[in-house]
Amino acid sequence: MSAEHAAGVGDVSAPPTLRRDLEAVLMVVDQPVSEYDLARALDLPVDAVTRTLEELSREYTEQGRGFDLRAVAEGWRVYTRPECADVVEHFLREGQEVRLTQAALETMAVVAYRQPVSRGRVSAVRGVNCDGVMRTLVLRGLIEEAGHDSESGALLYRTTSYFLERLGLRALDELPDLAPFLPDDIEGLDDTGEHTQ
Amino acid sequence: MSAEHAAGVGDVSAPPTLRRDLEAVLMVVDQPVSEYDLARALDLPVDAVTRTLEELSREYTEQGRGFDLRAVAEGWRVYTRPECADVVEHFLREGQEVRLTQAALETMAVVAYRQPVSRGRVSAVRGVNCDGVMRTLVLRGLIEEAGHDSESGALLYRTTSYFLERLGLRALDELPDLAPFLPDDIEGLDDTGEHTQ
Amino acid sequence: MAADQEAHPPPEETGEGDPHAFQVHLDNFEGPFDLLLALISKHKLDITEVALSRVTDEFIAHIRDYGEEWDLDQASNFLLVAATLLDLKAARLLPRGDVEDEADLALLEARDLLFARLLQYRAYKEVAAVMSERMAAQGRRYARAVPLEERFASLRPEVFLRLGPREFAALAGRVFTPKEPPSVPVTHIHQTRTSVKEQGELVVAALREHGTLTFTELTEGCTGTFEVVARFLALLELYRASNVGFDQPEPLGALSVTWTGGEGEVRVETDYDDAVDEEEGR
DSSP: OHHHHHHHHSOTTSOTTHHHHHHHHHHHOSSOBOHHHHHHHHTOOHHHHHHHHHHHHHHHHHTTOSEEEEEETTEEEEEEOGGGHHHHHHHHHHOOOEEOOHHHHHHHHHHHHHOSEEHHHHHHHHTSOOHHHHHHHHHTTSEEEEEEOTTTOOEEEEEOHHHHHHHTOSSGGGSOOSGGGSOGGGTTBOTTSSBOO | OHHHHHHHHSOTTSOTTHHHHHHHHHHHOSSOBOHHHHHHHHTOOHHHHHHHHHHHHHHHHHTTOSEEEEEETTEEEEEEOGGGHHHHHHHOOSOOOOOOOHHHHHHHHHHHHHOSEEHHHHHHHHTSOOHHHHHHHHHTTSEEEEEEOTTTOOEEEEEOHHHHHHHTOSSGGGSOOSGGGSOGGGTTBOTTSOBOO | OHHHHHHSOOOOOTTOOOHHHHHHTGGGOOHHHHHHHHHHHHTTOOSSHHHHHHHHHHHHHHHHHTTTOOOHHHHHHHHHHHHHHHHHHHHHHSOTTOOOSHHHHHHHHHHHHHHHHHHHHHHHHHHHHHHHHHHHHHHTSOBOOOOOOHHHHTTOOOEEOOOOHHHHHHHHHHHHSOOOOOOOOOHHHHHTOOOHHHHHHHHHHHHHHHSEEEHHHHTTTOOSHHHHHHHHHHHHHHHHTTSEEEEOSSTTSOOEEEEOOOSSOOOOOOHHHHHHHHHHHO
């Protein structure tokens, strides 16, 4: 069925996997994607991509799916269908509180006390790759992007006001001083948690 | 079309909108969600929800969609299909998951099959001190502390639900059976590799 | 991902030894069981007695190659296995027909235990490979985790921190505290290095002076298991050359050793000596 569909939609140069690949990308990107970016990544003509996107969007509607593919200003994104809004709202409202994992708490601690800080630096302090955890913290609204490092160009992160609220603080300067919780002999610490000497 | 589908799948109590509503909810979750939570939010019997989820998953596969609905760890979640990984990775900015070292994999295997288990016991099985590797696995969220041994007082460890998700398993009993990897004649072994007789 | 795999090749699979690959990854062995398994698979052998006797020398050679890079835990684990292997090898040096006393039975038990642990380790190693494949396959699937649409943003489930500000700071303190692995000085280990030849000379001198001594007396001055093993091996060599006689009246009783060699020069030569001599000379 998918092969027929793709053949009927794209032009001769569109491979049968285009439909599938577009769906996969749209399902996980965390912001709208333009036809141009999609076409470049897939190394295909923009109009083949656009036609397939429009076809997919129509198909989701025809099949009465709970999700919808729509083009907004910056590009295409998967949305929930308006008819399902009540159910989604109910689900979100009734949802249980989310407990953070130890890894998430530790990552958040590094961001809180080192902000603004890049993902690479957070990973260096914790000794493990923190990219996935950082992404989760952004989704949870606990940390957010804070521009780029002027030297390295790396994306920087800081904590949000929601983070302060959840911790019961009014401002960042109410965060307890870290010194009493550090061993006496590590005053020469640099940002990576290593001794500078 | 969707209404026909749902009527054919669910029992009499499942409304025709169930299929669509489940899809919509699955679009907004950022972690696996259980059939139980879905049923409670939709105020429907769990078995109707489960049947519909299974039907949706089968349908996505049959239609050759780029996404897939899978039951892992603590529930259901939408994933991209492995065949689309290359193009998806292009769009996800986060670095690829760092592969676990051989030492970490072996240590995780021992914890998975012997849990709850102390570090000392894991080290005994592997014949090498595993403390550092265990800590890395905790930091990565793959294993966690699980109380103390009632006799020795040693700290015990078990695998996490994230471990299950990373392996694509629903529950620990889906772990491959260890028996085929062991010769027949060492069934009398206890955890430290010593004969119990 | 493929490139990653090349950069960190897993140790060989059992039964598929590639001698060249083995040479390259010599330093990657994690623990004595890992090394033993690799040595056995290098020779395409099953885990049998033959396998153990053939890999013993290479095992010892590998330990030597590590030089000073060991940490205490690793070194002691390797030494434990090495001692067991040496015991097994020593047992084969005994004259035939003399395999039924208690010491031999103990060696057989040690061998069985080593086999059992090796087999168990192999099982976990193989199942770890299965897990690795599963994780690799699952890693090719990306979960949908996208920000909530604006209309739902305010309905986001609350995050439960379970920590107050002070607890949070304490957690941060732990994260920022450098994780220096606990270190134990290992220099003293190297002082116990010795050779069978060196210990053999001490044994010969002591027996010439006293005529008969128990094994306990012969090993009284030893500073570690290493020296005891070396003296034991030296005695086996002396026995093979008919320079000493053994008497053990009852199982597990005291073993007395009597000098039966002449006055001439006696050299204790074993196949371990070359190896150890090289190291001493380094």
